[in-house]
Amino acid sequence: MRTLGTLKSGESGVVRELRPLSPSVRRLADMGLTRGTKVVVLGSAPLGDPMILSVRGYRLALRRRDADSVVLV
Amino acid sequence: MTARIALAGNPNCGKTTLYNKLVGGSERVGNYPGVTVELKSASARLKGGTRVEIYDLPGVYSLAGNTPEQRVARDFLIDDPPDAVINLLDSGCVERGLALTLELLEFGIPTVVAVGMLDEAAKSGISLDLTRLAKSLGVQVVGICAPRGDGLDELTLKAECLLSDRHVRRIRPPEVMSDEEYIASAERRFAEIDRITADCLRRPRPKPTLSDRVDRLLLGRFTAIPIFVMIMAAVFFVTFGRFGNLLTRALERMIFDDFAPLLEGWLSALNAPELLRSLLVDGALGGVGGVVVFLPQIALLFLCLGLLEDSGYMARAALIADRPLRAFGLDGASFLPLMMGFGCTVAAELSSRTIGDDRVRRRCCAVAPFISCAARWAVYAVFISAFFAAHRRTAAIAVYSLGIVVTLGASAVMAAVGGRGRSTFLLELPPYRAPRLQNVAKRLVSRVKEFLIRAGTLIFLMSVLVWALGRFDTSFHLADTSDSVLADLGRAIAPIFAPLGFNDWRAAVALLSGLVAKEGVVSTMAVLYAPLPLSEALVAAFDPASACAFVAFCALYTPCVSALAAMARELRSIRRTAAALAGQLVVAYAVASVVHLVAMWVT
Incomplete structure (x- = not known):
């Protein structure tokens, strides 16, 4: 099972689902990380975390641990 | 309609x-x-x-x-x-x-x-x-x-x-x-x-924008942190360095050297009674003027932060600060509220609203008052000039660091005790833009207004109240300050502070009025120790160790009623607000005792 959190800078993927479900993944869905969405990892903060994504035409930063709730196709 | x-x-x-x-x-x-x-x-x-x-x-x-x-x-x-x-x-x-x-x-x-x-x-x-x-x-x-x-x-x-x-x-x-x-x-x-x-x-195939190229530098692995530190140091330098101090001193001169004698002149020309003259000049003007002099520095700090926000850099600063702040149970979004805290705690509490995670937001609200706001500098300044004039810079850095360390420590303890749970941090990185001056100005005005309204109402009332309590005795007769209601109150609570090295009713009264507004500590002391100049009076009333303890206590106990009210509004719970208030008093007392012991041992 590949998750968004395992991607390195420059890699990309397509969202399959958000799992495990918890109140905190609701915010991921609000930001448009839903089924079929393409994400590209642009880089990360200088200490390696959070990571910076390009998603739906904008830049989103999130922690790798949160990104692990995003399961990729 | x-x-x-x-x-x-x-x-x-x-x-x-x-x-x-x-x-x-x-x-x-x-x-x-x-x-x-x-x-x-x-x-x-x-x-x-x-x-x-x-x-x-x-x-x-x-x-x-x-x-x-x-x-x-x-x-x-x-x-x-x-x-x-x-x-x-x-x-x-x-x-x-x-x-x-x-x-x-x-x-x-x-x-x-x-x-x-x-x-x-x-x-x-x-x-x-x-x-x-x-x-x-x-x-x-x-x-x-x-x-x-x-x-x-x-x-x-x-x-x-x-x-x-x-x-x-x-x-x-x-x-x-x-x-x-x-x-x-x-x-x-x-x-x-x-x-x-x-x-x-x-939409074309995404390609690196100008903003992305700027980010390569500002978020680069080796450049990000040096640039971040330089920008924040510049903000502090502009605000609390020579420029900010110059503005503060100019305003101080205008209020106390130019306006106060003018007011006194008018009042004596009008044949105003001595009591009214003293109320207006010593009580009202002294109290409110003592606060308003911080306005330039607070406004400068908020202006710098506003420019950084509008340009898009604040989002990057939050991103860079997330990793270090996470270790203390906070997150990147807590960075701006904590920075605002160096200006005014009320503004810090209000800006905590942008923190997306519930628990982190409550923690940030509870610990933000430990950050030294501009008003507390008034207390530090008089004590530093009285006791540590030779080591001004070191003393100032020490007391500000104390605030930062206690803020992070308290938050880490809360996170550990309250079950770390899972906090999320999501942040949009907007493209960089030239700051739009109208937006920056409006935000600045609304933040500064909060501070001024506070000085104009609460602190005005407090100044008048302290003035009155210090002039009348329990049977409402005019009395010497040392026989006044205020002195009785101070004598009742002074022994509590004996372990900190100052069992002095005047210091106790000053701390009481500091609960209403932190600037009041200095103005109250000035009134109570009169006619002796404050710095001489302090040297007589405190030794270096008890002075350190007093400053540490001032740095950490509840900043003012307005901050408390703002905290209650953001926490939306009386129980949590009461707990935070109790925590502040206990932490301030405990840290001040330790500071007293260490200072005694050193000196």
Whole structure:
């Protein structure tokens, strides 16, 4: 099972689902990380975390641990 | 009844600029009835001549979530639905903006969609067919450029058309959803958006923008932290360095050297009684003037932070600070509130609203008062000049560091005790922009106003009260200060502070008045130790160790009633506020005792 959190800078993927479900993944869905969405990892903060994504035409930063709730196709 | 229009949109979509354009300079910020968080509103005359009240809803990504901002927006739309909504979309990220649009449409309030920043989008090759978008959404869509004012007439005319249809609407509150249902509804919404945009949005293959190239430097692995430290050091240097101090001293001279003798002159020319003269000059002017002198530094700090926010760098600073702050149970979004805390704790509490994670937000609210605000500098300054004049800089850095260390430590302890749980941190990185001065100025004015209102009311009252308590005895007769009610109060609580090295009723009274406002500590001491100059009096009343303990206590105990009120409003719980208050007093006392012991051992 590949998750968004395992991607390195420059890699990309397509969202399959958000799992495990918890109140905190609701915010991921609000930001448009839903089924079929393409994400590209642009880089990360200088200490390696959070990571910076390009998603739906904008830049989103999130922690790798949160990104692990995003399961990729 | 005036028609009411709400302005809704994502954070950073240009809503503030549009709002400013629509209402001109007539904004007023007030507590909206029934809602405890303020909602900006202003009245404006639209193109067609209708007078409307325009409400600026907080920028949100969704109406379903649980952050204070989402709650304010949702409660407003449900409890007191406006007659129409203007929904602003940023054409640079249409899809995410449309998620909010679809939610708004579900509420059933007549809506017109404004699409902004079309020029910026066109430059990066994005094309959006507004006619098709309007057809798929079933509402009017207008392209605008708020900074230039393009399209605003058309937008307001369309909004006015919506107003003609004014019947009472009942909006069903959204049902409580399980995580599964919540995700499913978001999935449905974004699937709908994908259908809509497939038809009207053309976006080129993403390629690095200018903003991305700037980020390569400002977020680079080796450059990010040095640049971050340099920028924040520059903010401090401008604010608390020579420039800020120069402004403070100039204002001080104006108030105390120029205006005070003038006032005294007028009063004696009017043959005012001695008691009234003393009340106005020593009590009122002394108290309020002592606070107002901090205005330049607070305004400078907020100006610098406002410029960084508007340029887009604050989001990067939050990103860089997230990793280190996480270790203390905070997150990147706590960085701005903590920085504001160096100016005024009230402003820090208010800006904690942007922290997305509930638990982190509450923690940040509880510990932000430990950061030394500008007003506390007054206490530090007199003690440093009296006791440590040779080591001014070191002493100042030490006491500010104490505040930072206790802030982070307290938060880490709260996180450890309260179960770390899982906190999330999500942050949009907006493209860099030249700061728009009007926006920066407006935000600055509203933040500074909060501080001035405080000085004008609470602190005025406190100054007068302390003055009165210090002049009358328990049987309401004029008395010497040492026989006054104030002295009795001070004598009653002074022994508590014996372990800290100062069992002095005047110091105790000063700390009591510091509960009302921290600046009051110095003005109270000046009144109580008169006619001796304060620095001489302090050297007589304190030894270096007890002076350290006193300063440490002042640095950490409750900043002022206004900060406490702001904290209560943000925590939305009496129990939590009481716990935070008790925590502040206990921590201040404990740390001050340790400081006293260490200082005794060293000296």
